[in-house]
Amino acid sequence: MGHLVSAVELAKQIAERDERIxxxxxxxxxxxxxxxxxxxxxxxxxLVDKCIEFLVLPELGISIDTSSKDFVMKFIDAYKPIVKxxxxxxxxxxxDTEVRRFRGFVFDMLYMDMMDVANDLNLPCYVFFPSGxxxxxxxxxxxxxxxxxxxxxxxxxxxxxxxxxxxFRNQVPSKVLPSMVRDKDFASSFxxxxxxxxxxxxxIIINTFMELESDALNEVSKGLDIPRIYPxxxxxxxxxxxxxxxxxxxxxxxxILLWLDDQPPASVVFLCFGSMGTVGVEQVREVANGLEQSxxxxxxxxxxxxxxxxxxxxRDYESFEGVLPDGFLDRTAGIGRVIGWAPQAxxxxxxxxxxxxxHCGWNSTLESLWCGVPIAAWPMYAEQQLNAFELVxxxxxxxxxxxDYLWDRWTQxxxxxxxxxxxxxxxRQVMDxxxxxxxxxxxxxxxxxxxxxxxxxxxxxxxxxxEDVLRT
Numbered sequence: 062m063g064h065l066v067s068a069v070e071l072a073k074q075i076a077e078r079d080e081r082i083x084x085x086x087x088x089x090x091x092x093x094x095x096x097x098x099x100x101x102x103x104x105x106x107x108l109v110d111k112c113i114e115f116l117v118l119p120e121l122g123i124s125i126d127t128s129s130k131d132f133v134m135k136f137i138d139a140y141k142p143i144v145k146x147x148x149x150x151x152x153x154x155x156x157d158t159e160v161r162r163f164r165g166f167v168f169d170m171l172y173m174d175m176m177d178v179a180n181d182l183n184l185p186c187y188v189f190f191p192s193g194x195x196x197x198x199x200x201x202x203x204x205x206x207x208x209x210x211x212x213x214x215x216x217x218x219x220x221x222x223x224x225x226x227x228x229f230r231n232q233v234p235s236k237v238l239p240s241m242v243r244d245k246d247f248a249s250s251f252x253x254x255x256x257x258x259x260x261x262x263x264x265i266i267i268n269t270f271m272e273l274e275s276d277a278l279n280e281v282s283k284g285l286d287i288p289r290i291y292p293x294x295x296x297x298x299x300x301x302x303x304x305x306x307x308x309x310x311x312x313x314x315x316x317i318l319l320w321l322d323d324q325p326p327a328s329v330v331f332l333c334f335g336s337m338g339t340v341g342v343e344q345v346r347e348v349a350n351g352l353e354q355s356x357x358x359x360x361x362x363x364x365x366x367x368x369x370x371x372x373x374x375x376r377d378y379e380s381f382e383g384v385l386p387d388g389f390l391d392r393t394a395g396i397g398r399v400i401g402w403a404p405q406a407x408x409x410x411x412x413x414x415x416x417x418x419x420h421c422g423w424n425s426t427l428e429s430l431w432c433g434v435p436i437a438a439w440p441m442y443a444e445q446q447l448n449a450f451e452l453v454x455x456x457x458x459x460x461x462x463x464x465d466y467l468w469d470r471w472t473q474x475x476x477x478x479x480x481x482x483x484x485x486x487x488x489r490q491v492m493d494x495x496x497x498x499x500x501x502x503x504x505x506x507x508x509x510x511x512x513x514x515x516x517x518x519x520x521x522x523x524x525x526x527x528e529d530v531l532r533t
Contacts, residue, residue, distance in 0.1 A: 062336050062374075063424045064169050065096065067191045067268055069103065069113075070296045071167075076112040079527050082164075083112040085152055089140050090120045091127075116151060118143055130471065131247045137174050145178045153182070164533045167266065173258035185263040185533055187526075192423045193269045194277035194292070195451040196444040197259075198228045201284055203242065204256035214253070215245045220465070227284070228277030231454050236465040237446040260286040263533075266526060268294040268423065271518040272508040273430070273456070293523045295427035295509050298406060314404040317360060318411065324358055327415035330488050331434075333362040333403050334420040338441045339375040340468065341366065342384055344478060349389045351484030357415075357492055358396045362403035366473050377401030409434050416491040418462065418484070421448040430458065433506030435498045437461075437487040439479065441468040457501050462487035 072084045088096060097117075103109045118140065125135050153163050165185040168175050170192065179186040190197055202224070206212040217224070223232035241248030259265060269292050271278060282290050321329060332348070334340070340348070345363065352359050363384075364375035378384060381399055390399065405425065408414055409432040417429045420441040426448060429436050436459035438449035446467070452459035462483055467476045491498065512519040 062095065062099070063422060064171075064191050065099070066298060067296050067424055068167075068169065068189055069109070070298055071189060071266065071268075071293070072113050073109065074293070074296065074523060075527060078523060079531070080112070081531065082527065083114070085114045085116050087144060087147070088115055088117045089136070090118065091136065116147065118147055128471070130244070131251070133171060134174065134247075134251060137172055141175065141178055144175060145181060148178070148182065164530050165263070168262075170259075171255060173255045173262075176258050176261065188259055188262045188265045190259075190265050190267040191296075192267075192444055193426075193448060193451070194267060194274040194281060194290075195226075195228060195455070196423075196447055197265070197267060197290075198277045198281040199226050199233070199238070199444075199447060200252065200256040201259070201281060201287065202226050204253050205284075207253055208257070215243050215249050218243055227280035228274070229451070229455060230276070233447070233450065237440075237450040239444050239447065240442065240467055240469075260288065262288050264289040264291055264526065264529065266291045266293055268296045268427065270294050270509060270512040272512055273505060274451075276455075277451075289525075289529070291522045291526045293519045293526065295431055295513070295519075297424065297428050297431060313400050313402070314407060317398060317400060317404065318407060320398055321360070321408065321411045321413040324413035326412050327494070329358045329360060329411075329413045330355070330416045330418060330437075330492065331360050331362075331403075331405075331408050331414050332418040333405055333408075333425070334439070334441055335422045335425055337374050337470070338420045338422075338468070339364050339366045341474065344475065345384055346386050347479060347481045348484060349386050350481035351479075351488070352397065353389070353393065354481055354485035355488040355492075357488055358413075359393075359398070360403070360408060360414075361397065361399045362401065362405075363399050364401055416488065418488065418491075421445045421452060421459070423448060426452065427509075430502065430505050431509050433503050435459065435491050435496070435502040437491040439463060439466060439484075439487075441466070442470055457498060458505060460487055460490040460496075460498055 069086065072086060075082055076084055100115050121139050123139060125132055163184065165187065166179045167187045167189050170188055170190045176186055203214050207214055217235040217238060220234065220236040222235040224235065226233045241252055265288055267290060271292055278290065278292055281287060363378065365378050367375055378401060381390065406428055409417060409428050414434055416437060417434045418437045418439055419425050419429060421438050422445055436452060438453055438459040439462040440446040440449040446464060449459065449464050453461045453464065463479050466479060490496065511517050514520060
């Protein structure tokens with residue numbers, strides 16, 4: 062959902078920039094009930110431009126095991142002929158093609174095998190990279206090490222091994238590399254293949270901005286065979302209703318925001334691990350004890366792990382009884398709230414929120430920085446460990462709770478247990494009113510907003526992308 066939401070926001074910005082451009086968003090059916098509800102909420106609330114069309118593709122006629130690590134690759138491969146046929150029939154050969162010209166594809170960063178369809182149709186394609194420039198630089202560096210220097214990247218298993226990554230002033234320890242880098246069975250080859258195909262794209266649209274990641278953007282742009290990079294972020298949902306679920310429902314939004322209204326400014330710590338993040342019961346109890354030890358007000362989005370693991374997302378608990386320590390809810394009733402799904406953007410933008418204990422997913426990171434809320438970094442999976450390292454060591458926009466924590470979505474287990482005192486220490490640091498990280502968060506808040514207005518860096522780069530598309 063995180064990739065879809067940011068892709069829709071990108072489409073909105075492109076459509077708003079030039080009325081000559083219309084956009085068709087192809088929707089493949091996976092976890093479709095949630096996606097269908099999200100699309101419906103956009104349309105009924107008038108949150109998508111009339112030049113944006115959602116085209117739901119037919120369902121696959123085969124079953125693919127969603128618990129397998131190569132699910133995404135098999136899923137995309139199976140959809141290639143459907144995408145090709147649908148684009149030919151519904152987009153290229155539609156009745157108004159005499160006045161409309163099909164300019165090309167934009168593919169998500171993980172769907173680059175769809176480039177085969179673009180090549181078959183002799184059409185250009187762009188990459189939409191919803192993560193940061195630091196991760197893009199890492200991917201291109203790893204692909205170069207593998208292809209040009211014969212390095213087996215799966216051998217980066219020693220936590221003390223450090224890598225030089227273009228755009229990072231500090232050497233990057235292997236312990237913060239995405240776990241898929243070390244996956245000999247599938248994931249490392251998948252990652253490298255995506256990076257190879259980026260080089261064949263016409264351009265890379267990336268969800269970051271020069272003021273945040275100038276070093277990484279400048280360095281990765283210097284690489285050989287790197288297409289033009291368009292930093293157009295922060296692409297976040299800025300105009301949605303005040304924090305509804307992806308399916309458009311209210312959830313517990315109103316009661317949480319009313320409670321925040323009664324709290325002092327910048328006094329509340331918000332804990333949330335994203336749309337796919339969760340922890341086990343033992344870790345839940347350490348978090349609860351850490352919150353009590355910190356002494357700060359809090360809102361905690363606590364969700365249960367999915368029973369099947371893999372690509373399935375967490376769900377709300379029916380009851381927190383038996384999960385939280387005995388008496389925790391009673392002892393903290395005056396200073397905290399434990400909820401399930403959280404209206405994250407609404408909470409981060411609330412004046413009472415003072416810090417964000419985050420998994421450092423890129424969408425969440427950008428939302429937090431847009432709101433000027435400093436981060437306590439607790440990454441979970443994917444590229445989040447690298448994001449956390451960049452935020453803490455490179456940019457000074459976060460404090461560390463644990464950079465090498467890893468939640469395995471397939472085994473539903475973690476490599477370490479974050480202790481209560483580690484969490485409490487991180488919360489106290491990030492909530493320090495005079496901390497350097499808080500000052501930097503206020504500065505980047507202003508810079509992120511300036512980047513998006515006319516004359517700003519991201520506004521200008523989006524204009525370059527639109528011009529390049531229209532010249533195709």
